[in-house]
Amino acid sequence: MIGILDYAAYVPIHRLSRAEIGRAWGRPMVPPYAVGERAVANFDEDSVTMATEACLRCLAQSEGQRPDGLYFASTTAPDHERQAATVIAAAADLPREIRTADFAGSLRAGTSALLAALDAIKGGPAWSVLVAAADRRLAEPGQTAEALIGDGAAAFVVGEGEALATVEATYSIAEEFPGTWRQSQNLYIQSDDEKFAATYGYQRILLEAMRGLLDKAKLNPNQVSRVVCPAPDLPSYTALAQASGVPLLFLQDPLLLSVGFTGAASPLLLLATCLEKAESGQLIVVLSYGSGADALLLSVTDEIEAHRSRTRRDLIGHGRPLPSYQTYLTHRDLVKSQHGVWEVEPFSSLTMMWRERKQNLALYGVRCTKCAAVFFPARRVCPTCKTKDPFEPHKLSRRGRLVTFTTDRLYPGPESPTVMAVVDLDGGGRLFTQMADCDPETLRVGMEVELTLRKFHKSKGYTHYFWKARSIGLDS
């Protein structure tokens, strides 16, 4: 059966309340925009790191099964020319003989990637494909959309096998429609006539796609259990649900109050949360909007129960309040951090970074075949038994314990303070690195941490990713 074999999500830990956004602008937001909070990626997160996190969670669940393709979807890939899927594949330690592609240009890039993955499997070149969607969109500070957007990622493994949901039908529409857009050189999304965009774009096109899908599957709406549909804002979503004639199918929480509208990641993230509660035999419609629409009809199988028992992590997490709107602005580099006294550009050699790609991205140390000692970074002569070239690559664990740490207020990083940690990794190897999403008050010698891929700096205009340590269970 071709279908969904696994899924996971990642939502950054920080939440910015809409009340705080209103406070910062000195004009309380009006209902229905005044309530809830949005997820905010930390200063060292982008769509690549968030997607990597979702992919690693997904792969950890699938017990060593390696996909033979990785598709990445986002409207906010950090680079126009440097494939994000390849960076993620490297960090996930996938073999180099895989298919990779980035999908972009539309908020339905996530489902487009999913459809392309399904086609690749049906067509034969791939057995299973990991599809990751992530977005970290920006609206102009002060605009309502800024409060409604949320940052997040989701990852799905689709392929041939014991699917927890099979794909029964798909339907797509391509329509050039001026809803929201962003020009290459601009940071912020743009829109024009909001009522026109909500009713004549979002509502009309999605209902057409849903009708088209059900007609194709020869189903009537009452045979469907749930519709999964991204919501840019609550009024548009409610109006869509009403106009569908089957509003009860739209009861799936669009996560507007807890996460926000996660752009290209949204249909996948919402599908993931829907599957958390789905039951065998249910039919789910997944809708996705942008430059037209995609629609997929999924049928949940008996495997869903087994999958739920395998996964441990709370999909969304509870999050932690971001201290202020100003912190959001500094996280997005829209204003300079009050701590950042001067800008530094760390040394880099891109030749060196390429040479060390397996060590630094896939996170390999070396293990001495004579005395079993494990080291990171790699070396040639064993400091323990003094043998020359006794080493074999050793995949490091992403879990470990804090040996020691400090909260450094002097380091001129993009945000201060910088928390540094020494971590003993399970199974050997010791890493000295920064901590991510860290509340320094909670740190203790010996506590459990895990490694997460983050942006370090952009020396030579090239984003340098590496691993930071993070307290375990921060988001659950």
Place this chain on the structure above:
Amino acid sequence: MSIRDRVAIIGVGATQFGEHFEHGYSDLIVEAAYEAFRDANVSPPQIQAAWLGTCFPDSGGYQGNAGASLADALSLYHAPISRVANYCATGADAFRNACFAVAAGAYDLVLVVGAEKMRDVTARESLVGQLAETGHPVHGKGVTAPGMFALFATRYFDRFGIGRETLAKVALKNHRHGSLNPKAHFQKEITLERYLKAPMVADPLGLYDCCPQTDGAAAAVICRADLAPTFSKEPILVKGLGLANPVGDELAFDPDSDFISFRATKEAAAQAYEQAGVNDPFKEIDVAELHDCFTITELVTYEDLGFCQQGEGRTFIEEGVSSLEGALPINTSGGLKSCGHPIGASGLRMIGEITNQLRGRAGKRQVKDAKRGLVHNLGGLGAVASVIVLATS
């Protein structure tokens, strides 16, 4: 063949330590070297070779990259000059190399100068900037000098149940000693309240746990021990020169690091003690200059040098053993805390302090009957340590 009693110090010199906005790198070298020439009663043409210790030429207008910088400063073009860099043990290692050249018989009379011009750039741009902008692009990225030693403080606190009040005692002692040193960068005492109220730098280290960014140079003139009496009535003998780098640059990545002691110091001390014939350092050393780049370093170093047992550093400082009036006065100069830490200069300044202590010329901070002294430096995060034992006879 041991280095013991083969080389003698016949003259030392040092600049005022501080922010020398009116003086350049070369000016500092001239002041320190000529003071050492006067002290040794030698003239520059007599110098047969020289060593220059400068660790970070980038902060001082790129001077100090090679021996040529010393030749230019002193117009000392007739002598071969080597530049030495070995992190914060740079000055001590320049001295060590010079001693071995003399002991080998290659030269009879040589000059060693350590100099570092750190305040031609802003304090944050100098060492902090270099650590942020240099080194591996991602490994250990985020580290600063206080951040490195704070890793030790965190672990040491956790292991031995001490807190900042113990580190404060090191800071207060060294500032008190510094108040008696007219060449120190800071010459005033501080109170516990001031220590506690100062901003934190890298937890648990605060402002007064850290040495400042300072300009300075220091020099020594050394010669064959058998020739020393022809220059000086009170030559000081080199008894032991230990240098160790047992973990290299990877201490924080080394699975064996315990973050409560520095193996480099232990190994360098073992070498120097063996050469000098020191069996019980606490009893046999009368005065010592330790590398108190941060207060935690001094505390850990009491233990690593064998002045007390591991975990007893707290008692050692709290009972006043290391104060000027104590059984083993440590950092009578005020240490790096009060004098500041111009990297290449520090080791030679400390050698000068011990030389003057052993010659009875330390003024208000003179330790009575000091016959044998020790100089300790630690570079990188325990990447290299130098231990030097000096004595009157």
